[in-house]
Amino acid sequence: MEATSLDLDFIFTKAAEVIKQHLAKNSTRDASVVKFVSPTELLNALDFALPDEGQSPEQILDYVKKVMEFSIQAGHPRYFNQLYSGLDETGIIAQMVSAATNTSVYTYEIAPVYTTIERIVIEKMCSLVGYSETDGIFSPGGSISNLYGLMCARHHRFPEVKKTGVHSLPQLVIFASEQAHYSAQKCAMIMGIGMDNAVTIKCDSRGKMIVSELEKAVTSVKKEGKCPLAVIATAGTTVMGAFDPLTEIAAVCKKHKMWMHIDAALGGSVLVSEKHKCLLKGAELSDSLAWNPHKALTVPLQCSGFITKHKGLLAQCNSAHANYLFQQDKRSYDVSYDTGDKSIQCGRLNDAFKIWLMWKAKVCHGSLAVHYYGPLQGKVGLARQIDKAIGNTKYMAEQIKKRDGFELVSEPEYTNCCFWYYPPSMRGPTPPDPHKLTKVAPIIKDLMVKSGKMMITYTPLGDKPNFFRMVTISPLSTERDMDFVLDEIDRLGRDLAF
Ligand SMILES: *Cc1c(COP(=O)(O)O)cnc(C)c1O
Numbered sequence: 001m002e003a004t005s006l007d008l009d010f011i012f013t014k015a016a017e018v019i020k021q022h023l024a025k026n027s028t029r030d031a032s033v034v035k036f037v038s039p040t041e042l043l044n045a046l047d048f049a050l051p052d053e054g055q056s057p058e059q060i061l062d063y064v065k066k067v068m069e070f071s072i073q074a075g076h077p078r079y080f081n082q083l084y085s086g087l088d089e090t091g092i093i094a095q096m097v098s099a100a101t102n103t104s105v106y107t108y109e110i111a112p113v114y115t116t117i118e119r120i121v122i123e124k125m126c127s128l129v130g131y132s133e134t135d136g137i138f139s140p141g142g143s144i145s146n147l148y149g150l151m152c153a154r155h156h157r158f159p160e161v162k163k164t165g166v167h168s169l170p171q172l173v174i175f176a177s178e179q180a181h182y183s184a185q186k187c188a189m190i191m192g193i194g195m196d197n198a199v200t201i202k203c204d205s206r207g208k209m210i211v212s213e214l215e216k217a218v219t220s221v222k223k224e225g226k227c228p229l230a231v232i233a234t235a236g237t238t239v240m241g242a243f244d245p246l247t248e249i250a251a252v253c254k255k256h257k258m259w260m261h262i263d264a265a266l267g268g269s270v271l272v273s274e275k276h277k278c279l280l281k282g283a284e285l286s287d288s289l290a291w292n293p294h295k296a297l298t299v300p301l302q303c304s305g306f307i308t309k310h311k312g313l314l315a316q317c318n319s320a321h322a323n324y325l326f327q328q329d330k331r332s333y334d335v336s337y338d339t340g341d342k343s344i345q346c347g348r349l350n351d352a353f354k355i356w357l358m359w360k361a362k363v364c365h366g367s368l369a370v371h372y373y374g375p376l377q378g379k380v381g382l383a384r385q386i387d388k389a390i391g392n393t394k395y396m397a398e399q400i401k402k403r404d405g406f407e408l409v410s411e412p413e414y415t416n417c418c419f420w421y422y423p424p425s426m427r428g429p430t431p432p433d434p435h436k437l438t439k440v441a442p443i444i445k446d447l448m449v450k451s452g453k454m455m456i457t458y459t460p461l462g463d464k465p466n467f468f469r470m471v472t473i474s475p476l477s478t479e480r481d482m483d484f485v486l487d488e489i490d491r492l493g494r495d496l497a498f
Contacts, residue, residue, distance in 0.1 A: 010057050015064060022068045026075035026087060026476065029484075032452030033076045035069060042070060077476035078454035078484065083238065083266055086298035086474035090361040094354040095300050104347040105138075106325060106340025108333055114350035115339055121352040124359075125291060126307050128271040130284030135314055136307035137342050138351045142265030143183035145290030145306035146232065148344075150174060150187045152288055152308055153230040153259030155317035162317065166192040173197045173221045176232040177209035177244060178462070181263055184232050197226070206410045207242030209233065211249060218256050230259035235280055235289075236267025236296075239461055239469055240409070241393075241416030243267060246282030254285075262289040265304065267414060269296035273386040279413065293355045296389060296415055296473045297382055303351040314342040322346075358382070385475050389415045392472040396482045403486060409467050417470045418461075421489050425497035436498045438465035447492040454485055 025031035037045060046066045073079060075087030105111045105118060118138055126134035139145045154161055158169055172193050176184040178200040188198035199221065202213045218228045231253055233244040246262065253260040262283055268291025270276045271283075283289060288308035293299040308314065319341040326338050340348065362381045396417040400406040405427055409418035421440060426432040441458035448454060456470045470485065 007057065014057070014061055018061060018064050018068070022073075023075065023087065023092075025073055026077070029077065029481075031073060031076065033079050033455045034072045034449060034452050036449045036452065037070065045070060072455065075474070075476070077474050077478070077481050079474065080470045080472060080477075080485065081455040081457045083292075083295045083471055084298070084301060084473070085471065086476060088298050088300065088358055090358045091298065091300040091354050094357040097357075098350055098353060103350070104340075105350045105352075106338065106343070106346065106348060108337035109330070111350065114353055115337060117356045118339065118350070118352040121356050121359075122305065122307055125268075125271075125305050126309070128277075129280070129286075129289055129307065131307065131309035133309045133311040134307070135309075135311045135342075136305055137314060137339070138348070139304050139306055139343070140345075140349075141302055141304045142181065142263065142290050142292045142295075143186060144344075145265065145292070145304050146181070146183045146261065146263055147187045147190060148306040148314070149232070149259075149261035149263075149288040149290060149308070150191060150193075150230055151317055151344075152310065152313050153261060154191065156259060156287075156310060156313060157229065159316070170227040171197065171225075172229045173199055173226050174230050174232065175199050175201055175214060175217060175228070175258075176263075177201050177203050177207075177234060177237070179203050179207045179237045179239060179242065180232055180234045181238050181265065184263075193229075203242070206413070207237050207240035209244040209249065211245055211252060214249065215252055218252065218258070222256070228256055228258050230261055233260060233262050233286070234267075235262050235264035235283065236270070236414050236416075238266065239416065239459055240418055241266065241412060241414035241471075242410075243279045243413060246280065247285065248282075250282055250285035259288070260286040262286045264289050265292040266295050268305075269293060269382075269386055270414065272297070273383045273390075275383075275387055276390055294351075296386060297355065297358070298385065298473065298475065299354045299358055303354050305352070318342055318344055388475060389473045392477055392479065392482060393417045393470075395479050396470060396472060396485075399482060399486055403490075405490065406486065409461070409464065415471055415473050417472065418467050419470070420465075420467045421493055423493050423496040434465040439498065440493060440496060441466040441468055443496060444489055444493045448488070451492070454481075454488060456485060 074085065079085050103111045105114045108115050122136040123134045139148060160168060174188060174193060176198065185195050185198050188195050199217050201217055202210050204210055221228050231249055233246055233249045235243050250260055267279060270279050287310060290306050292304040294301050294303040326341050328335055393412045393415050397408055397412050400408050400419050405422045405424065407420045420437065422432055423440060426436065438460065445458055456468055458466050458468050460466050
């Protein structure tokens with residue numbers, strides 16, 4: 001029979017069952033986090049070729065199952081590899097509703113609810129930061145949100161750049177710590193500032209920018225006749241989860257008339273917690289901020305907000321007034337509700353909707369509570385989610401201090417715990433040889449991926465040899481899972497000798 005409409009039974013009964021089975025695996029520790037196969041094996045395991053003829057629903061379901069089988073189990077309580085983890089039911093529903101309503105968030109006309117939701121969420125984020133005026137936009141990730149920050153910084157100071165390009169400008173310089181996200185470099189490339197003009201500032205042993213070094217760097221850039229434009233302060237660094245001293249950085253920015261952007265891609269989520277929001281003290285002094293709820297708040301990928309206290313600046317900076325889309329003579333409503341021209345994109349996903357629906361489902365504690373929707377069995381509030389994540393990291397750090405053969409890189413502040421493992425062959429009165437130590441984590445990681453029971457990543461940092469970076473943001477993870485990770489690393493690594 002010729003299909004004349006969407007086969008809803010196929011989507012919501014058969015496919016939904018397959019998806020449900022995939023998600024159900026997250027509540028058991030028996031399932032693997034990853035079923036690792038080599039690229040060649042993968043090509044044999046799944047028929048990747050694009051055929052000339054359409055295939056049957058059964059075959060399609062079979063592909064869906066295979067795709068899930070060979071994807072990582074990102075909602076697994078022992079998936080600690082990235083800065084996102086955990087899957088949220090409400091977030092998944094929002095994602096499905098997005099697919100079903102399939103629209104793009106540029107005009108009120110075609111996205112009345114989503115443009116309104118985006119505005120409300122931006123206002124809420126601004127109020128949590130402490131901005132008096134509100135503006136912002138959701139973007140495809142923290143890197144792009146940081147780009148918005150620097151573009152606003154440049155437009156604020158040199159509005160003519162929009163027409164004349166970089167030719168008319170002095171040599172601009174931006175500053176970020178040596179442990180800031182690499183998007184600072186990428187933004188400098190993209191904006192024609194150049195990576196050489198993205199100056200890195202030294203960090204202390206906990207990964208925080210040393211503000212006296214910033215002051216020195218700015219002074220020396222000025223002496224060279226260049227223009228210090230902006231500082232990117234990081235709230236929650238990618239590796240250590242460290243928070244830069246925001247209030248002091250703000251003072252340097254004020255003194256030298258620089259824009260202050262906060263990269264709070266990872267750390268912004270702490271603002272929902274009364275207990276821990278002090279980590280972002282001073283954020284209200286900044287000009288703009290990037291915050292990824294898709295990281296520590298477990299909103300489905302992706303969900304990244306850029307906010308600024310300079311109302312109207314985003315539109316001035318980015319608008320191109322395409323009159324086929326943003327007609328100014330619409331008769332049905334005030335066209336200021338068409339917010340899409342603030343963006344550097346045209347079409348855009350309605351990512352704000354996911355955090356909005358999750359916010360509705362979860363209680364946000366304390367004076368920040370917006371709505372309370374009655375008792376929610378089994379559901380934790382966003383604040384409790386963050387508090388639990390930080391609690392798990394603290395627990396992890398305490399266990400590391402107690403165990404032989406484990407050493408913290410630094411005392412964790414947030415959701416990231418960084419540590420070395422020394423196999424028994426490397427333990428002794430003298431510290432291990434860094435050239436040997438740096439080989440330990442990659443070997444254990446390889447064994448870990450092949451056994452599939454958990455995933456955590458490793459990295460070098462500056463002159464420090466490879467260490468493990470564990471990110472504990474999944475609400476399903478417990479202290480027993482932290483113990484499991486340490487036991488498992490010891491099991492996989494105890495016989496290593498060089
Ligand atoms: C993850 C991260 C980013 C990049 O965010 P994407 O959404 O992956 O582009 C930027 N800054 C920091 C501090 C991050 O941790």
